[in-house]
Amino acid sequence: MKLRPLFPSQETLGIHTDLYELTMLAAYFEAGFDEERATFELFTRRLPAERSFLVAAGLEQALHQVLNVHFPEAILDWLRTLDVFRDVSPGFFDYLRDFRFSGDLWALPEGTPFFPHEPVLQVRAPVMEAQLLETYLIASISYQTTVATKASLLCRAARGRPVIDFGSRRAQGPQAGLLAARASFIGGCAGTSNVLAGQQLGLPLYGTMAHSFIQFFDGEKHAFEAFQRSFPRHTILLVDTYDTLRGVRNALSLASPPQGLRVDSGDLGRMARAARTLLDRSGHHETRILVSGDLDPEKVKALTEGEAPIDGYGVGTNLVVCPEAPTCDLVYKLVERIHEGRILPRMKISGDKASFPLRKELYRLREGREFLGDLLAAEGEAAPAGHSSLLVKYVEAGEATVDLPGVRQVRDDARTQMAGLPDRLWKPQGEPYSVRHSPRLEEAERSLRRSHL
Amino acid sequence: MKLRPLFPSQETLGIHTDLYELTMLAAYFEAGFDEERATFELFTRRLPAERSFLVAAGLEQALHQVLNVHFPEAILDWLRTLDVFRDVSPGFFDYLRDFRFSGDLWALPEGTPFFPHEPVLQVRAPVMEAQLLETYLIASISYQTTVATKASLLCRAARGRPVIDFGSRRAQGPQAGLLAARASFIGGCAGTSNVLAGQQLGLPLYGTMAHSFIQFFDGEKHAFEAFQRSFPRHTILLVDTYDTLRGVRNALSLASPPQGLRVDSGDLGRMARAARTLLDRSGHHETRILVSGDLDPEKVKALTEGEAPIDGYGVGTNLVVCPEAPTCDLVYKLVERIHEGRILPRMKISGDKASFPLRKELYRLREGREFLGDLLAAEGEAAPAGHSSLLVKYVEAGEATVDLPGVRQVRDDARTQMAGLPDRLWKPQGEPYSVRHSPRLEEAERSLRRSHL
Numbered sequence: 001m002k003l004r005p006l007f008p009s010q011e012t013l014g015i016h017t018d019l020y021e022l023t024m025l026a027a028y029f030e031a032g033f034d035e036e037r038a039t040f041e042l043f044t045r046r047l048p049a050e051r052s053f054l055v056a057a058g059l060e061q062a063l064h065q066v067l068n069v070h071f072p073e074a075i076l077d078w079l080r081t082l083d084v085f086r087d088v089s090p091g092f093f094d095y096l097r098d099f100r101f102s103g104d105l106w107a108l109p110e111g112t113p114f115f116p117h118e119p120v121l122q123v124r125a126p127v128m129e130a131q132l133l134e135t136y137l138i139a140s141i142s143y144q145t146t147v148a149t150k151a152s153l154l155c156r157a158a159r160g161r162p163v164i165d166f167g168s169r170r171a172q173g174p175q176a177g178l179l180a181a182r183a184s185f186i187g188g189c190a191g192t193s194n195v196l197a198g199q200q201l202g203l204p205l206y207g208t209m210a211h212s213f214i215q216f217f218d219g220e221k222h223a224f225e226a227f228q229r230s231f232p233r234h235t236i237l238l239v240d241t242y243d244t245l246r247g248v249r250n251a252l253s254l255a256s257p258p259q260g261l262r263v264d265s266g267d268l269g270r271m272a273r274a275a276r277t278l279l280d281r282s283g284h285h286e287t288r289i290l291v292s293g294d295l296d297p298e299k300v301k302a303l304t305e306g307e308a309p310i311d312g313y314g315v316g317t318n319l320v321v322c323p324e325a326p327t328c329d330l331v332y333k334l335v336e337r338i339h340e341g342r343i344l345p346r347m348k349i350s351g352d353k354a355s356f357p358l359r360k361e362l363y364r365l366r367e368g369r370e371f372l373g374d375l376l377a378a379e380g381e382a383a384p385a386g387h388s389s390l391l392v393k394y395v396e397a398g399e400a401t402v403d404l405p406g407v408r409q410v411r412d413d414a415r416t417q418m419a420g421l422p423d424r425l426w427k428p429q430g431e432p433y434s435v436r437h438s439p440r441l442e443e444a445e446r447s448l449r450r451s452h453l
Numbered sequence: 454m455k456l457r458p459l460f461p462s463q464e465t466l467g468i469h470t471d472l473y474e475l476t477m478l479a480a481y482f483e484a485g486f487d488e489e490r491a492t493f494e495l496f497t498r499r500l501p502a503e504r505s506f507l508v509a510a511g512l513e514q515a516l517h518q519v520l521n522v523h524f525p526e527a528i529l530d531w532l533r534t535l536d537v538f539r540d541v542s543p544g545f546f547d548y549l550r551d552f553r554f555s556g557d558l559w560a561l562p563e564g565t566p567f568f569p570h571e572p573v574l575q576v577r578a579p580v581m582e583a584q585l586l587e588t589y590l591i592a593s594i595s596y597q598t599t600v601a602t603k604a605s606l607l608c609r610a611a612r613g614r615p616v617i618d619f620g621s622r623r624a625q626g627p628q629a630g631l632l633a634a635r636a637s638f639i640g641g642c643a644g645t646s647n648v649l650a651g652q653q654l655g656l657p658l659y660g661t662m663a664h665s666f667i668q669f670f671d672g673e674k675h676a677f678e679a680f681q682r683s684f685p686r687h688t689i690l691l692v693d694t695y696d697t698l699r700g701v702r703n704a705l706s707l708a709s710p711p712q713g714l715r716v717d718s719g720d721l722g723r724m725a726r727a728a729r730t731l732l733d734r735s736g737h738h739e740t741r742i743l744v745s746g747d748l749d750p751e752k753v754k755a756l757t758e759g760e761a762p763i764d765g766y767g768v769g770t771n772l773v774v775c776p777e778a779p780t781c782d783l784v785y786k787l788v789e790r791i792h793e794g795r796i797l798p799r800m801k802i803s804g805d806k807a808s809f810p811l812r813k814e815l816y817r818l819r820e821g822r823e824f825l826g827d828l829l830a831a832e833g834e835a836a837p838a839g840h841s842s843l844l845v846k847y848v849e850a851g852e853a854t855v856d857l858p859g860v861r862q863v864r865d866d867a868r869t870q871m872a873g874l875p876d877r878l879w880k881p882q883g884e885p886y887s888v889r890h891s892p893r894l895e896e897a898e899r900s901l902r903r904s905h906l
Contacts (some may be wrong), residue, residue, distance in 0.1 A: 001853045001856050001857060003460070003513050003514075003516055003520065003521075003857070004513060004514070004517070004653055005463065005514055005517040005518075005521075006514055006628065006631045006632055006635065006650075007460055007461050007462055007463075007628070008458070008460050008627045008628050008631065009460055009647075010458065010460075010462075010846055012652070015648040015649045015652055016620070016627055016631075016647075016648070016649045017647075017648055017649075018604045018619070018621055018622065018646040018647065018648070018660055019646050019647075019648050019651070019658045019659060019660030020646065020660035020662055021507065021660075021663075021817075022626060022648060022660075023660055023662065023679075023680075023683070023687075024662055024666045026683050026684075027538050027662075027666070027679050027680045027682075027683040027684070027807065028666075028669075028679075030679070030682060031682070031683075032678040033669075036669075038665075038669060039667070043577075054601075059715045060456050060457060061456075061457070061458055061459055064456040064458040065458075065459070067456065068458075070838055075652070078652050080656065082651075082659065083686075083687075084660075084687045086686070087683065087684060087686065088683055089685075113503040127669060129535075131663075131665065131666075134622070134663070135621050135630075136627055138622040138623075138730045139621060139622050139623075139624055139627050139630055140625055140626070140627065140628075142526060142622070142623070143624075143625045143626045143629075144626075146625075147699055166471070166594060168470070168471055168586070169471065169588045169591040169592050169594075169595070170591075170595070170782075171591070171592055171596075171772070172599075172623065172624065172625040172626070172632075172633075172779070172780075173592055173596045173597075173625070173626070173629045173630045173632045174461045174469055174589055174592050174593065174628065175459065175461050175627065175628035176596075176625045176626045176628065176629050177469075177588075177592055177593075178459045178461065178469075179459055179625075180625075181627045182459065193471040193472050193473065194469075194470075194471065194472075195468040195469070195471070195472050195475060196461075196465050196468045196469045196613075197459075198459055198463070198472070198535075199468055199528070200533055201457065203592040205472045205537065206472060207471055207472030207473035207474075207475075207476055207477065207537075208473050208476075209477055209480075209589070210473060210474075210584075211786075211787075211801050212476060212491075212493070212584065212785075212786065212787035212799075212801075213477045213480070213481075214572050215787050215790075215800070215801060216481075216486075216489075216491060216580060216787060216790055216799070220544055225479045226480050226481075226483070226484040226758055227477075229480070229483060229484070230476070230479050230482075230483045230484075230540065230541055231476060231479075231537065231540060231541075232478070232540055233536075233539070233540065234476075234536075239738060241801060241802075242802055242905055258877050266533060267717045301827075307671050317782075319782055321625070321779045321780050323776070323779050323780070326625070326776050326779050327623055327770055327774050327776070328773045329623075329770075332663075332665075333665065334665035334669060335662075337669055346665075346668045346669070348664050348665075348668060348669070348694060349694075358667045361872050370581060371839065392795065400454045403454050404454065404456070404524070404858075424520055436484050452695055
């Protein structure tokens with residue numbers, strides 16, 4: 001029986017996209033536009049619900065696509081069988097056979113906070129190359145950005161106590177769990193339960209036991225004893241399978257104190273307090289208390305502010321699915337056509353979906369380390385004195401130009417960056433952050449709008 | 454520069470799980486429980502928001518894991534380096550080296566509607582094997598079930614007009630888009646824009662063009678002409694880049710009528726009507742009108758009921774991320790320990806999270822084809838006259854016992870099944886569907902509860 005796991009792979013990156021990217025490529029090719037260049041920017045027009053900023057993440061996976069996308073012969077053979085391509089000239093498939101990304105790519109370093117209209121990534125390349133990347137780029141950056149942002153809010157609410165990603169089973173498919181583990185670490189989490197993420201990225205791994213483990217034994221205490229025999233230095237016991245306080249007492253009756261207890265149900269603050277009291281009375285001051293169970297930033301904040309004796313939080317669904325804001329609505333928009341070396345500004349005009357043309361630089365004005373406001377300016381326009389653009393060139397003429405930092409470095413950089421966010425932006429609907437457009441961008445926008453009236 | 458794409462793979466299925474699955478395995482192993490067997494059931498305790506049923510999907514990907522999970526030597530070498538396993542005996546890693554699933558697995562066929570407390574999948578196996586599968590099984594079934602259910606609601610609202618998955622870019626990572634394409638087809642969608650899903654599963658592919666394609670040309674009409682030259686039999690033109698009705702007129706001015714128009718913004722019903730009028734006046738009765746742009750079941754229903762002349766709907770975020778109900782909260786719970794051939798019932802008791810012990814059969818009572826109510830009974834308990842359990846044994850002693858139907862067959866089966874859903878269940882909060890437990894299940898639950906008082 002052939003079962004399809006539906007794994008993404010390097011060999012299928014060329015078709016891991018929307019059909020319209022490929023039909024547009026064919027039309028560009030047949031229109032003789034294979035030498036024409038364009039610039040696209042990835043940004044959001046508005047913040048998701050309950051967000052006053054976003055934290056950029058997912059660049060490493062996006063760059064993997066950009067630097068590896070190609071069309072193996074077997075994929076080309078399959079594409080040729082599609083009826084939609086029946087009238088397309090064979091030369092198009094020769095073009096795809098040789099397809100490699102040859103353009104330039106700029107992006108905000110992962111962990112950088114950003115705001116509406118600010119490009120998180122920019123591609124300048126032959127239009128066909130830049131277009132093909134769209135679907136996968138959005139999916140890569142959008143999801144990790146969603147999770148890194150949520151993690152930052154949870155960690156802020158936990159005020160230094162570790163928050164751990166427990167969400168793999170709740171993620172929207174197996175890869176999402178893996179991506180969420182990475183992104184939540186970037187956003188400030190201490191680690192993850194996802195073992196594969198640990199293996200791939202060196203993330204700290206956390207885990208305890210399931211209720212089923214307790215139930216399998218005849219009696220909770222036997223289960224605790226068995227676990228402690230195997231993990232004498234890593235015994236974190238789940239105490240709420242039958243009755244939380246009885247569970248704590250069973251944990252206290254072990255030959256040596258466990259390293260930690262986990263409470264997964266009930267009034268977490270009250271249970272933590274009662275457990276702490278019992279632990280302290282027995283002199284088990286070193287035993288930590290972890291809690292989990294439908295935690296979100298508000299609940300974590302309430303527990304932290306209520307000074308519940310909690311040493312760590314495990315978060316699942318609310319971190320990795322992020323139900324209140326499960327997407328950050330990034331769009332990948334054409335901002336320039338480059339025709340015979342001349343840059344022609346481009347933008348979408350209809351409805352309320354307007355955007356600004358031209359490739360932009362992003363300047364962040366600060367007082368001390370606190371962000372005062374951002375300025376978007378056209379490429380080549382004078383920078384505010386003493387400032388350099390936050391956008392970094394990661395790819396030039398198809399080649400990587402800088403090494404990416406490891407995920408631990410990204411996390412440290414993110415923490416430094418986020419320390420500059422004004423306090424009001426940590427609230428769900430704070431006074432919005434100022435993002436201004438330079439005179440040259442405003443003039444380009446007005447002029448393009450006039451030309452379409 | 455080494456870039457990690459974070460692709461799931463067959464070689465890493467063993468560690469594509471939560472750490473606690475592996476620590477529990479080690480504790481079971483060292484407790485001498487490697488021959489002990491158990492039964493786990495996957496079910497939900499409550500329906501997500503705005504749902505009165507769920508549609509099972511994701512079994513094929515779940516079975517791929519179950520039948521292929523193993524631990525290559527390189528993975529074992531890495532696991533041995535983890536501090537958490539420092540006190541675990543080397544024999545455990547020998548056990549993992551030989552790990553293959555040797556148990557039995559039952560499930561609802563994909564496309565079957567199901568309700569709270571009904572097992573969508575059951576595993577009976579050595580407890581260590583059954584436990585390891587948990588995280589990946591939940592992630593596989595939960596997400597596709599979420600999307601298949603949402604697709605069924607969108608298709609119902611569209612009353613026979615095709616609904617197409619356009620969500621790949623909005624999905625929570627690249628694999629999620631692929632899984633969503635499959636699940637939405639099972640739920641009734643006509644096809645997807647995801648080319649890789651088309652290649653892997655033979656799904657019908659749909660696509661048009663992006664606004665950027667129009668903007669790239671000097672003038673909308675030149676873009677339309679170029680596209681039609683390449684796709685004379687598949688020309689679907691996006692008409693709202695600058696001004697929708699002007700876009701329709703540009704489409705009408707082409708040498709031959711396009712096969713379709715797509716409207717992606719504005720008042721979709723009003724725009725569709727205006728476009729239809731212009732098309733009909735020009736005798737272009739064959740040109741279809743597709744709409745997209747933030748569609749959900751309510752908007753589709755309003756358009757359908759308003760008799761807007763719309764021939765198809767493209768849906769993105771609302772289908773694949775499913776913001777109002779992005780997870781269906783499946784749990785994988787121990788229901789039996791099998792000790793020396795004797796079945797010992799098991800259940801979690803604490804709080805409001807109670808469930809019923811023992812492996813169950815599921816009977817669906819009908820009047821004609823309409824579902825009247827379901828009955829859960831213990832394995833071996835007498836079935837209602839003339840009924841057989843909806844649960845199918847897919848794996849016996851580690852071997853697949855039946856071939857899975859292809860995804861088109863699953864979709865047909867799903868349509869037949871869903872035709873039996875009472876009308877009230879198509880409403881977000883209909884009168885709940887009756888799911889009864891047999892006397893033997895109720896007695897087993899009461900008896901277990903008493904024994905823990």
